[in-house]
Amino acid sequence: FYKSSRKSIREIDFIFHDAKGQRIHGSAPGFLAKKFKDFKLLEGQATKAEEVCSPMRAVKAEVVDSPMTAVKAEVYSPIRAELYSPIRAVKAEVYSPIRAVKDRIEDLKKRQQTDGEGPMGKKKIKLEKMSASHDLD
Known part of the structure; x- marks a missing residue:
């Protein structure tokens, strides 16, 4: 993370390393530059690539053209x-x-649920009439 040789308030140049160790260069508009003005990040410490051109595009994309960038971009x-x-x-x-x-x-x-089950899954008890032959004397 370093300031460019251009003394512009509008832009700060970035160097990040993605997960594969490849360098990613880019610049950000003034409001993003202002946001990260006091944030110091040494080369090689970044594990995820931050935005290259627009903060809305990719915040946590490992590579610039990753699917995550496409989803959030x-x-x-x-x-x-x-x-x-x-x-x-x-x-x-x-x-x-x-x-x-x-x-x-x-x-x-x-x-x-069968006919033998109630609405709560409980089994229904079938009551049968006892015939006269089963009566006790």
Whole structure:
């Protein structure tokens, strides 16, 4: 993490090492630069690559083009990113595979209840009328 030779308040250049030890270079806009101004990070200490151009793009991506970047990255609009992210799809109860599986299990349980079982799964006791031949004298 070092300041560039350019004395611009707008940009700070970054050098990070990803998980494979490859260098990643980049610069950040002024507001991100301001945020990390007092944060010191020596070369080789970074295990995850921070953002290269935009803080919204990838915060914890090991490589710039990793799938995690693609999921969390939407350059123009965070709302758009959420609409297309797989996380949003999982959270949508109607189309979620988890919901579908859960409904299927509940449905199978309902089908397995036989006539001999009550709604709580308790067995019904069948009462039979005793015939006159069984009466004791």
